[in-house]
Amino acid sequence: MTRGTRTVTGALSVAVAGVLALAACSPPPAADGSGSATATGGGSTTNALTIWLQQKPDTGSPLLGGTAGNGQIITPVLDQLVNIAADGTLEPRTAAKWELSSDAKTLTLTLADQKWSDGKPFTADDVLFTLNLYVNPAVKSPIATVLKPIAGYEEVQSGAAKEMSGVKKVDDKTVQISLKTPDVGFMYTLFGATIYILQKDTIGKEDPATVASSPIWVTPGKVPGLGPFTLTAYSAGQRAEFTRNPNFRKPVKFEKLNEVLVTQDVATQQMSSGEMDLTLVAATDVKTVEGMQGVKTVSNEVPGFDRYTINQRKAYLKNPKVRQGILTAIDRAGIISSIYAGAAKPINTSFTSPKVTRDGFNAYAYDPTKAKQLLTEGGWDFNQEFVIREVNNNAQRAAVDQVVLKNLQDIGVKATIKPVDQAQLTDMLTKGDYDALLYGGGIYVADPETNIPMITCANAYPKGANLPNYCNPQVDSLLAQASTTIDEAKRNQILTEAGKLENADVSHLWIAQPTRVYAYSPKITGGIRGGDGMAAALMSVQDWTVK
Amino acid sequence: MLRYVVTRFITMLLVLFVVSAALFSLSHAAPGGPLASLVPPDMVGDSGPLIEAKTKEFGLDQPLPVQYLRWVSHIAVGDLGTSFQFNRSVASLMLERIAPTLELMGLGLVIGTLLALFLGVVQASRKGSVVDYGIGTVSLVLMSTPAFFLGMVAIYILSARFGLLPSSQMSSPGDGSTTDLLRHLVLPVSVLAIVHCAVMTRYVRVGLLEELSSDYVRTALAQGATRRQARRKGLRNTLGPLVTVVMISVPALLGGAVVLEAVFSWPGMGSLVLAAIEFRDYPIILAFGMIVALLVVLSNFAADILVSVLDPRVRLQ
Numbered sequence: 079m080t081r082g083t084r085t086v087t088g089a090l091s092v093a094v095a096g097v098l099a100l101a102a103c104s105p106p107p108a109a110d111g112s113g114s115a116t117a118t119g120g121g122s123t124t125n126a127l128t129i130w131l132q133q134k135p136d137t138g139s140p141l142l143g144g145t146a147g148n149g150q151i152i153t154p155v156l157d158q159l160v161n162i163a164a165d166g167t168l169e170p171r172t173a174a175k176w177e178l179s180s181d182a183k184t185l186t187l188t189l190a191d192q193k194w195s196d197g198k199p200f201t202a203d204d205v206l207f208t209l210n211l212y213v214n215p216a217v218k219s220p221i222a223t224v225l226k227p228i229a230g231y232e233e234v235q236s237g238a239a240k241e242m243s244g245v246k247k248v249d250d251k252t253v254q255i256s257l258k259t260p261d262v263g264f265m266y267t268l269f270g271a272t273i274y275i276l277q278k279d280t281i282g283k284e285d286p287a288t289v290a291s292s293p294i295w296v297t298p299g300k301v302p303g304l305g306p307f308t309l310t311a312y313s314a315g316q317r318a319e320f321t322r323n324p325n326f327r328k329p330v331k332f333e334k335l336n337e338v339l340v341t342q343d344v345a346t347q348q349m350s351s352g353e354m355d356l357t358l359v360a361a362t363d364v365k366t367v368e369g370m371q372g373v374k375t376v377s378n379e380v381p382g383f384d385r386y387t388i389n390q391r392k393a394y395l396k397n398p399k400v401r402q403g404i405l406t407a408i409d410r411a412g413i414i415s416s417i418y419a420g421a422a423k424p425i426n427t428s429f430t431s432p433k434v435t436r437d438g439f440n441a442y443a444y445d446p447t448k449a450k451q452l453l454t455e456g457g458w459d460f461n462q463e464f465v466i467r468e469v470n471n472n473a474q475r476a477a478v479d480q481v482v483l484k485n486l487q488d489i490g491v492k493a494t495i496k497p498v499d500q501a502q503l504t505d506m507l508t509k510g511d512y513d514a515l516l517y518g519g520g521i522y523v524a525d526p527e528t529n530i531p532m533i534t535c536a537n538a539y540p541k542g543a544n545l546p547n548y549c550n551p552q553v554d555s556l557l558a559q560a561s562t563t564i565d566e567a568k569r570n571q572i573l574t575e576a577g578k579l580e581n582a583d584v585s586h587l588w589i590a591q592p593t594r595v596y597a598y599s600p601k602i603t604g605g606i607r608g609g610d611g612m613a614a615a616l617m618s619v620q621d622w623t624v625k
Numbered sequence: 626m627l628r629y630v631v632t633r634f635i636t637m638l639l640v641l642f643v644v645s646a647a648l649f650s651l652s653h654a655a656p657g658g659p660l661a662s663l664v665p666p667d668m669v670g671d672s673g674p675l676i677e678a679k680t681k682e683f684g685l686d687q688p689l690p691v692q693y694l695r696w697v698s699h700i701a702v703g704d705l706g707t708s709f710q711f712n713r714s715v716a717s718l719m720l721e722r723i724a725p726t727l728e729l730m731g732l733g734l735v736i737g738t739l740l741a742l743f744l745g746v747v748q749a750s751r752k753g754s755v756v757d758y759g760i761g762t763v764s765l766v767l768m769s770t771p772a773f774f775l776g777m778v779a780i781y782i783l784s785a786r787f788g789l790l791p792s793s794q795m796s797s798p799g800d801g802s803t804t805d806l807l808r809h810l811v812l813p814v815s816v817l818a819i820v821h822c823a824v825m826t827r828y829v830r831v832g833l834l835e836e837l838s839s840d841y842v843r844t845a846l847a848q849g850a851t852r853r854q855a856r857r858k859g860l861r862n863t864l865g866p867l868v869t870v871v872m873i874s875v876p877a878l879l880g881g882a883v884v885l886e887a888v889f890s891w892p893g894m895g896s897l898v899l900a901a902i903e904f905r906d907y908p909i910i911l912a913f914g915m916i917v918a919l920l921v922v923l924s925n926f927a928a929d930i931l932v933s934v935l936d937p938r939v940r941l942q
Contacts, residue, residue, distance in 0.1 A: 136662075136712075136904075137711070143672065218675040218678055221671075223671040291712050293713065316794075316896075317798065338793075340793050344780075347784070347792060351784050353791060353792065499656070500903055501655075501903065502661065507666050531667070532667070539666075539667075542670040542671070545667060
């Protein structure tokens with residue numbers, strides 16, 4: 079063989095090897111074991127939409143505490159009883175109607191007339207099964223405590239009973255929930271929780287001890303749902319593909335939905351290249367997106383808010399005057415106009431529901447001189463370090479931290495920022511190794527009863543969700559009174575009183591109630607209603623119109 | 626040769642053992658743990674039984690030495706364990722992701738090296754010319770530029786600005802045809818290849834120039850060989866050291882691929898491991914660490930063998 083031939087042969091060998099390698103390498107296989115996580119056929123059509131997968135899902139389990147990623151995998155397939163929209167209104171889902179009795183002890187649900195995605199009828203048996211499954215101690219669902227007010231809850235938890243006596247089937251389409259004590263706000267807590275209705279026939283066959291972490295939740299074809307789609311392909315931590323469920327109450331107008339996990343700025347950039355059809359847009363990118371040809375936006379206030387938990391387990395943060403001083407030192411109007419790009423509303427209480435009248439609440443307007451005075455009156459030691467912990471996965475919150483740091487340092491507070499990994503967060507909160515931590519979320523706009531877990535003494539962290547360990551027995555007493563007050567006007571008055579006390583106490587360092595902006599491609603012509611996150615936007619998917 | 630192979634094999638095992646112990650201790654010493662990501666902080670109070678059950682399931686209730694021995698005994702027989710976050714075998718997760726990473730890394734390495742050979746030869750044969758200085762300057766600039774920045778610039782120009790190529794992932798949803806795969810490959814492979822080529826070009830140039838100034842080349846030219854023939858001879862002798870450099874750079878390339886996988890949302894091992902680190906998913910972190918360690922020791926071993934094959938003067942002992 080001549081040298082020239084050897085050279086050509088060598089080059090050809092490399093080329094052939096390269097092509098073989100390329101042919102062998104394809105996207106990671108789907109959970110259904112098929113060779114590709116993508117559908118066969120040509121490129122995306124107007125019959126398929128691609129949306130941003132906001133966070134990496136893991137188990138996709140509706141029985142475990144919801145992360146945004148898991149929520150976005152679950153929401154297309156499963157459905158809840160009722161959805162609390164971003165403006166606080168209640169939207170019927172699998173429960174078409176609901177009625178609270180005049181003594182606030184019985185909630186009656188009339189179920190929607192629909193079938194499961196596998197064609198089986200949806201009945202009250204499925205609702206009973208679901209509620210009892212969440213409460214089953216073998217399942218160990220952290221969401222179970224939402225159902226605590228229901229009669230028979232303790233008996234199931236202790237193992238004395240298999241089902242809650244307070245959940246009854248009246249007929250195939252009617253469920254009655256009886257509470258231990260009157261509770262006007264219970265239904266808002268129930269509807270606001272991520273409780274997804276599961277099919278008794280299929281999920282009933284799973285072992286309760288392992289069902290919560292079972293791989294069935296991300297395996298196509300394993301879980302029948304009442305949602306608008308069925309899961310057809312799933313690539314762990316990367317992408318999920320769904321196909322329209324023809325048995326949904328109002329079938330969606332397009333065949334396929336793809337959710338793709340990329341960073342938010344990549345998703346925003348892909349709006350201009352046409353690779354993405356819907357994404358949440360960072361406040362500072364809204365102007366850029368509005369300049370993209372054909373791309374439209376829709377926005378809404380979120381039902382929660384951004385705030386600092388301020389650690390009241392520390393003696394030097396117990397005095398309300400200290401917390402008032404720190405809040406007054408923060409230029410929240412400046413934060414809203416710069417970091418939120420004006421897309422947020424200032425708040426001065428955790429009670430964001432319109433049932434609480436906020437006239438006369440202290441506005442804690444930015445005033446460095448007054449802030450310093452309040453801190454001095456509160457006995458603040460200006461040699462004391464004030465540690466702001468920052469979770470390293472949110473650019474907007476990091477920017478807010480920087481402003482707060484500067485504001486506090488300007489009035490002489492020895493503020494400092496210490497970063498913390500997501501994986502360290504629980505340890506840090508449990509040990510109380512922080513002074514302030516910025517976080518957000520929640521669904522509080524429908525009814526102030528939904529605030530109870532975050533501000534009452536009995537829910538002080540780590541026992542409950544009251545992260546700052548705020549405790550005012552008077553507030554607790556008023557909230558308990560409001561729970562059993564049937565007269566709406568009187569109830570609202572009591573709630574307003576509680577709100578006033580909480581405003582004066584500064585239970586949290588409230589920053590803002592953000593407005594979320596969603597950008598959508600020309601393929602979508604309307605019908606999108608947002609919320610707080612991509613999963614919330616999917617609640618309106620049956621109303622989306624496409625070209 | 627056999628004695629050399631056996632000795633090297635035993636040394637490799639010792640190295641891997643030390644690395645495994647260090648990897649295990651360091652990963653468990655990092656603050657936080659996998660249970661923190663199981664439930665949001667505001668649900669921790671209601672999650673006692675779940676956290677207790679998961680602690681037992683993950684084996685985290687055992688003392689560290691016991692956990693280590695259990696892990697080593699499994700990994701020695703190829704059982705990489707079960708992922709804490711995905712509840713699937715680590716081996717299956719890695720098999721899914723290794724092909725995209727090898728594709729990215731492999732193509733980047735091959736194309737980068739071939740390009741470096743070409744450019745290095747061009748530089749060496751036109752030493753001191755505008756071409757030589759031009760290529761040298763460009764390679765220096767590219768060497769100094771982080772790969773992730775190059776990636777972002779490439780995405781901005783070719784995807785966002787001109788819409789010529791897709792910006793992320795391996796394929797488009799609903800597609801997956803060969804054309805689609807190729808289009809998605811272009812940007813990340815090009816960036817990786819360019820970065821690798823920039824480094825390798827200098828090695829080729831220096832190595833070839835050294836060979837071209839040797840006595841045997843001068844003799845060959847004096848005996849009537851053409852400059853092209855002399856270059857070919859010189860290049861052959863340059864390949865030995867170059868192979869060593871290429872093999873040693875394979876683990877570094879894997880590191881570069883991890884960064885680029887984040888930039889291009891490439892569904893490879895890099896993105897899997899980054900997520901595992903955030904979650905403190907120890908089985909994935911440890912499996913990846915051991916694979917990299919294995920890659921390093923095998924690359925070094927392969928380099929030694931290849932050099933002795935290419936250069937008969939080198940004897941392995």
